[in-house]
Amino acid sequence: MTTLTAVRTALHASPSPHASSLNSLIDFAQISPLKTNTQAVIARFGPEKIDFPQKGRGLSPFDPATLPSITELRDILLQDLEQTAQDGTSQPEYFPPPSSCGESDDDDDDDAGNISEHDAAADLINHVTDADYETSGVIPHLPSSTLDALCNAGKENWDDVLFETPTTVSVLSANTPLTLQHHNESTSFSTLLTGTVVYVVWPPTPHNFTVLQDAYDAFATSSFDDTALDVSHRLEGGVTFVQSARETLRLPPFCLLRGLATTTAVLATYSIVTADTFVSMLHALPLLTSFWATETHGAAQKTAFGAALLDCLERILACEFEDEAKVRHPVAPRGPLSALLRAWDGVRHDVFGVLDAETTARMKRAWMAFLVRVVGRNCVLCGRKFMCKRNETRAHFEKTHWVGGQGEGGSEERVDSMGVE
Ligand SMILES: [Zn+2]
Helix, strand or coil, rough: CHHHHHHHHHHHCCCCCHHHHHHHHHHCCCEEEECCCCCCHHCCCCCCCCCEEEEEHHHHCCCCCEEEEEEEHHHHHHHHHHHHHCCCCCCCEEEEECCCCCCCCCCCCCCHHHCCCEEEEEHHHHHCCCCCCCCEEEEEEECCCHHHHHHHHHHHCCCCCCEEEEEEEEEEECCCEEEHHHHECCCCEEEEEEEEEEEECCCCCHHHHHEEEEEEEHHCCCCCCHHHHHCCHHHHCCEEEEEECCEEEEECCCCEEEEEEEEEEEEEEEEEEEEHHHHHHHHHHHHHHHHHHHCHHHHHHHHHHHHHHHHHHHHHHHHCCCCCCCCCCCCCCCEEEEEHHHHHHHHHHHHHHHHHHHHEEEEEEHHHHHHHCCECCCCCCCCCCCCHHHHHHHHHHHHEEEEEEEEEEEEEEEEEEEECC
């Protein structure tokens, strides 16, 4: 189901205004089918095969023989919901609907007759057996230890993993739109356990980032007017497809997407972030900063992202992903460390923007420790040759590669173990 005909058929079956909107997008905005041999379409997503979205049953981590039936799935999700409530996890269980097009922006916080978030989530799960059930809300990310245990053995086993998330479940009732958004920094594997979802996915090109970032900015400054996000037709290089039950979608980091669940859908997703994608996280910071401004809990998300960024950077600078323990200047032009060194001066101001004073100071210490361990008389960032590396490194780093950062008082770093060849 990767042809345009399949997409149109699925959209024509839906009475949702989002279906007709997606249909006109596909007609007028040069969207290609996912199943394409056109190199120009594939290349826009990136040079590697893994940069292009892929879909199929072969990607599924689930063994078809042990997949739960629809009623078993419902019971598993109800159990997981109770578990999540008991654990008291901070993630919202249920989101009210994205307001549909053309509706007035009445304040609907207390809609649904004061049903609690938890009961609304349970109600939606109770209806996953009904393909045409419609309700106003979604379950975005319900942790599911049961499904995770079922599929754990079938997950991808990649090298250089920074972190991997356990399986979470999204539940969308029939005709629920996925509004235009960016995919996060992970490569995700989403298996559709029931339902049908139509997607349009765009590559993370600089042009698309600019269009989406402007849209986020407009959305935030227009008191969250949905029409500000109506910029899909300005994006380049989109591909479209239908995801059917039991198919898995592999989505690369930072792709843009829009979609519509044309029938009630349950997606089980796990995600992997590899060290190789770290630098693309840094390049996405301006987009993310605009996105956080659109989110109710944006400040907390930004803080959490800054902390995760620091953890990743510390591991890369500790040479965890290098083949050899001793790193010397110049660093071989491959892998996350080399990519970080090349990108640093261009992205550091954006990085400083998401760090607080404490994480900035820690990041500076990680850099100093790294500079100390690199073998050679040159600055590993810009190649400048030192007369006395021991004495000059810190001042040079602060003056040239840390401008704009805080943590100037970090005098506790040791510079006395400098490896000079
Ligand atoms: Zn330098």
